[in-house]
Amino acid sequence: MVSQAHIRTSGFNNTTRLKKLAAKLFMTTALVGTSMVVLSPVSAVAQGAASQVSAEKQFNIQAQPLANALNSFGRQAGLQISLASAVTQGLSSQSVNGSFTPSVALSRLLKGTNLSFDISPEGTVFITGEQQSTAVGEAVASDAITLDMITVTAGGFAQSVVEAPASVTVIPREELEKKPYRSLIDAVRHVEGVTMIGGDNGDISIRGMPGSGTLILVDGRRQNSTRELNPKSGNSVEDNWMPPIGAVERIEVVRGPMSSRYGSDAMGGVINIITRKVADKWTGSLGADMTVQGNSHSGNSQQGDFYLNGPLIADTLGLQVWGYKKLRDEDEIIGGFNKEDNLNGTARLWFTPTENHDFMLEAHRSRQRYWAEPGMSIKPADKEFERDYKRESYTFAHTGRWDLGTSQFSYIYDEASRDALTAGEPDRWMPSVTNHTIDGSFVAPVGESHMVSIGGQWRRQKLDIGGMRNGQLPPLPDGTPATGQLVAEVDQWALFVEDEWRVFDSFALTGGVRYDNNSIFGDQLSPRLYANWQPTENWAIKGGVATGFIAPTLKEYVPYIGNGQRGGATTWGNPELKPETSVNKEIGIYYDNLDNFTANATYFHTTYKNKIANSGSRCLNAPNGQPSNSDGCWTGADGRPMSVYFNVPEAVIQGVELAARWGITDDVALSGTYTYTKSNMKTAGIDIYGFPLGQADGLAPVATPRHVVSAKLDWQAHEDLGTYVRVNYRSKDNQGVNWGGGSKPMNESAGDLLTFDAGLSWQVNEHFTVNAAVYNITNKTNYNPDRTNSYQYIEDGRRFWLGARTSF
Structure with a gap:
C-alpha cells in the first residue's frame, strides 16, 4: 500500500542542504585533488x-x-x-x-x-x-x-x-570511431535484435520490448537510476549519460532477459559499455566532429571530447580523466529535435597497493539541457519551455584476486534532477532522485569443470517530487494537507548464484537464479538455464530459457505523483500495479569457416505479462463519488482530466535475428544483420474505467518495425584509407498501440524507410585520423508536416559528417 512507499512531506530541510553542500565539496575535491573513479565488475588497472x-x-x-x-x-x-x-x-x-x-x-x-x-x-x-x-x-x-x-x-x-550463455554482440571502439557517436542509439542501431522506438529521438528496444526493459550499464554500473525523471519511463535520457568515444574499449549488447544476474530492468536485454583500463604509460586523445544538415529546417550539431590516461606512481597509482561537450541546433519542424546542450566529465583514481588488489574512486558530473521555441520544434500556439537534467555520482570499489577466485565490491552514490520550466506557468515539476547502491560478487572455479558466481546487491532509491503542482496535491491518508516537497522511498536487496558446468569440453550448461526483495512489491525469483554445444570447431549451437521482470517505478506506483500528458491530462500513480514479467526461450546456431566467413541465426519467443501502460488523454468514466468535467471525463486532484497506469495482461513476442560477415578478399568485406519481430497483445474483454482495451487485442505492445535490415560493404582502398557503403531498411512498424492519443486511433504505425550511407576513414599518420560520411544520401524521410496529429517521428534527412581525432 501507499504507506509501504514511505511517503512523507517536508518543508525546508537544513540536513538536506548540508548533505548537498558536502556532496558538491566532495565533487570539487575529487576532481581537483584526488580524481575519483567508478568500479565495474570488468574494469581493472x-x-x-x-x-x-x-x-x-x-x-x-x-x-x-x-x-x-x-x-x-x-x-x-x-x-x-x-x-x-x-x-x-x-x-x-x-x-x-x-x-x-x-x-x-x-x-x-x-x-x-x-x-x-x-x-x-x-x-x-x-x-x-x-x-x-x-x-x-x-x-x-x-x-x-x-x-x-x-x-x-x-x-x-x-x-x-x-x-x-546468451546472445551477445560486441562493438569495438575502432568501429565506433568511424561514425557519429552522439548517443548510445548511434552505437547500437545496426545490432541484430535492436530497434529504435520513436526514431532517433526515442528509446532503445531489444527484441520488441519497451525501452524500460533495456538495462544500460557502464562497466557494470546501472545508468537506469535516473529513469524516474523521464516522463516516458524509457531510456532516452540514459542514452546521453554515456562516456565519450575516447574512453570506450567496447560495447557489449546482450539480447534477451538477464534479470537472473542484474535484476529489474534487464527484461529485454543489457547494454554494457566497457571503458578502457588505465595504462602503464601516459596516453590520451582529442576528438571533434560536426554534422551539417542538407535540409535547412533540421538542426546542425557539433561535439568535442577528450581522454587522458596514465600512471601517477608506476605500478601503484593511475589516473583517468575524460569529458565531452555536445551541441545541436533546434529543428524548424513541429515535433522535431529541440535545441540541445550536453556536458559530461569524469575522473577516476586507481590504487594498486599489491598485485592482487585494486581500489578505485570516481567522480562524475553531467548535464543535459533542451530548449524549444514556438514555431520551431513546437507548435506556434505552444509555450516556450526548457528541460534541464543534472546528474552527479561517486563510486568506491575494490577488486581482489584471491587463491580461490576474484571478488568485486562497489558502493555507488548518485543523484539526479530534472527542472522543467514553461514560459508563463508558475507550476514547475522539479523531481530529483537519489540512489545508494552496494554491489558485491565472487567468481571462482570449483573442481575441474565448474565456474561459480555468487553475489548480492542492496539499493535504496528516494524520489523527491519538488514543487509538483504546489497547492493542488490531495491530502495525505490521515487528512493532513500535502504541502512542501513530496518524497517516496523504496529499498530492495538481492542475492544471486550462477554456475557454468563444463560437462565436457565442447558442452557447457549454465544455470542461475536471482532472488529480489522489494519493500513495496515483495519477492521476485528470476531463474535461467542455458546450454552451449560446439560439436566441431566450425559450429556452435546454444539456447535456453530465461526470465525477466521490471518493477514499477515510484512515479507509476505512488498515487500522489502526477505525470502530465500532452493532451492536458495528468497520469497518477496506481498502488495496485504488478511488476512486468517475461519468459524468453531462444535457440541459436553459429558458424565460422575459420577463414573468411562467419554467420549466426537465433530464434526467440517471449511471453510478456503485465506490461505497464497509461491511458494518456483518453476520457475515463469517473467512479462513483469522483468528480468529472463538462465532457463527463473523470478529473483528478489537480482539476485536470484523470489518467491512470494499468497492467496489460499478456503479450507474445517472437522473432528471428541474423548476422553474417564475409571477407571477400583481404581488402573487401561484406557484413549485414536482419531482424524480424512479430508481437501481439491479448486484451479482449478488458475495460479500464470505460476505456475498452479490447481495441488493442492483437496489436503490438511496442511499435517496433516488423523487418530491419542493414548491409555494409567495407573496402580497404589503401593501407591508410578505408571506405564503406551501407544500405538500411526499416519496414512499416508493427501495429503499435496509441494508448493515450485522445481521439486518435489506437492502431497507428510509421511507414517503411530505405536509406543509403557512405563514408571513409583516413589514417593521416600514427597519431591523427580523419573520418567523413554522407548519411541518408537519397534524403528519404517519412515525416509529413501536414499530418502533425498522426503517429510519426522525426528523422534527419541527408546530412554530412566530418570528424577528426588525434591520439598520443
Whole structure:
C-alpha cells in the first residue's frame, strides 16, 4: 500500500542542504585533488592486469583443436584473447594440466604450432604467426574485432562471444570511431535484435520490448537510476549519460532477459559499455566532429571530447580523466529535435597497493539541457519551455584476486534532477532522485569443470517530487494537507548464484537464479538455464530459457505523483500495479569457416505479462463519488482530466535475428544483420474505467518495425584509407498501440524507410585520423508536416559528417 512507499512531506530541510553542500565539496575535491573513479565488475588497472599474467592459476585443458583450447585458456586465465580465426585453422593444442602462470601455460599450449604471443599492458593476449608482416598483423587485429571478441556481461567473467550463455554482440571502439557517436542509439542501431522506438529521438528496444526493459550499464554500473525523471519511463535520457568515444574499449549488447544476474530492468536485454583500463604509460586523445544538415529546417550539431590516461606512481597509482561537450541546433519542424546542450566529465583514481588488489574512486558530473521555441520544434500556439537534467555520482570499489577466485565490491552514490520550466506557468515539476547502491560478487572455479558466481546487491532509491503542482496535491491518508516537497522511498536487496558446468569440453550448461526483495512489491525469483554445444570447431549451437521482470517505478506506483500528458491530462500513480514479467526461450546456431566467413541465426519467443501502460488523454468514466468535467471525463486532484497506469495482461513476442560477415578478399568485406519481430497483445474483454482495451487485442505492445535490415560493404582502398557503403531498411512498424492519443486511433504505425550511407576513414599518420560520411544520401524521410496529429517521428534527412581525432 501507499504507506509501504514511505511517503512523507517536508518543508525546508537544513540536513538536506548540508548533505548537498558536502556532496558538491566532495565533487570539487575529487576532481581537483584526488580524481575519483567508478568500479565495474570488468574494469581493472593495467597493474592488476599484469598480476593476472604473473600469478599462478589452475589449468585443465585437454589436447584438442587449437581454437577451442584457446577459448578454454582465456576463460580459465581470465584474459582476453585476440587473434584471427584463420591463424588457428588446422592446428591442435597440447594438453595443459596443473598450476602455472598464464604465460607458461600458453607457451605449453602453443608448443609445436609455430605461433607466438604477446601480452599488452592492458592484459590482452595477441597471438600471431611467425611470418606475419606488420600489415597482416594489423589485419589480424581488425579481424579479431569481429570474430573473436570477449564478453563479460553475460556470465560475469571473460568468455568468447560464442561460449557466452546468451546472445551477445560486441562493438569495438575502432568501429565506433568511424561514425557519429552522439548517443548510445548511434552505437547500437545496426545490432541484430535492436530497434529504435520513436526514431532517433526515442528509446532503445531489444527484441520488441519497451525501452524500460533495456538495462544500460557502464562497466557494470546501472545508468537506469535516473529513469524516474523521464516522463516516458524509457531510456532516452540514459542514452546521453554515456562516456565519450575516447574512453570506450567496447560495447557489449546482450539480447534477451538477464534479470537472473542484474535484476529489474534487464527484461529485454543489457547494454554494457566497457571503458578502457588505465595504462602503464601516459596516453590520451582529442576528438571533434560536426554534422551539417542538407535540409535547412533540421538542426546542425557539433561535439568535442577528450581522454587522458596514465600512471601517477608506476605500478601503484593511475589516473583517468575524460569529458565531452555536445551541441545541436533546434529543428524548424513541429515535433522535431529541440535545441540541445550536453556536458559530461569524469575522473577516476586507481590504487594498486599489491598485485592482487585494486581500489578505485570516481567522480562524475553531467548535464543535459533542451530548449524549444514556438514555431520551431513546437507548435506556434505552444509555450516556450526548457528541460534541464543534472546528474552527479561517486563510486568506491575494490577488486581482489584471491587463491580461490576474484571478488568485486562497489558502493555507488548518485543523484539526479530534472527542472522543467514553461514560459508563463508558475507550476514547475522539479523531481530529483537519489540512489545508494552496494554491489558485491565472487567468481571462482570449483573442481575441474565448474565456474561459480555468487553475489548480492542492496539499493535504496528516494524520489523527491519538488514543487509538483504546489497547492493542488490531495491530502495525505490521515487528512493532513500535502504541502512542501513530496518524497517516496523504496529499498530492495538481492542475492544471486550462477554456475557454468563444463560437462565436457565442447558442452557447457549454465544455470542461475536471482532472488529480489522489494519493500513495496515483495519477492521476485528470476531463474535461467542455458546450454552451449560446439560439436566441431566450425559450429556452435546454444539456447535456453530465461526470465525477466521490471518493477514499477515510484512515479507509476505512488498515487500522489502526477505525470502530465500532452493532451492536458495528468497520469497518477496506481498502488495496485504488478511488476512486468517475461519468459524468453531462444535457440541459436553459429558458424565460422575459420577463414573468411562467419554467420549466426537465433530464434526467440517471449511471453510478456503485465506490461505497464497509461491511458494518456483518453476520457475515463469517473467512479462513483469522483468528480468529472463538462465532457463527463473523470478529473483528478489537480482539476485536470484523470489518467491512470494499468497492467496489460499478456503479450507474445517472437522473432528471428541474423548476422553474417564475409571477407571477400583481404581488402573487401561484406557484413549485414536482419531482424524480424512479430508481437501481439491479448486484451479482449478488458475495460479500464470505460476505456475498452479490447481495441488493442492483437496489436503490438511496442511499435517496433516488423523487418530491419542493414548491409555494409567495407573496402580497404589503401593501407591508410578505408571506405564503406551501407544500405538500411526499416519496414512499416508493427501495429503499435496509441494508448493515450485522445481521439486518435489506437492502431497507428510509421511507414517503411530505405536509406543509403557512405563514408571513409583516413589514417593521416600514427597519431591523427580523419573520418567523413554522407548519411541518408537519397534524403528519404517519412515525416509529413501536414499530418502533425498522426503517429510519426522525426528523422534527419541527408546530412554530412566530418570528424577528426588525434591520439598520443
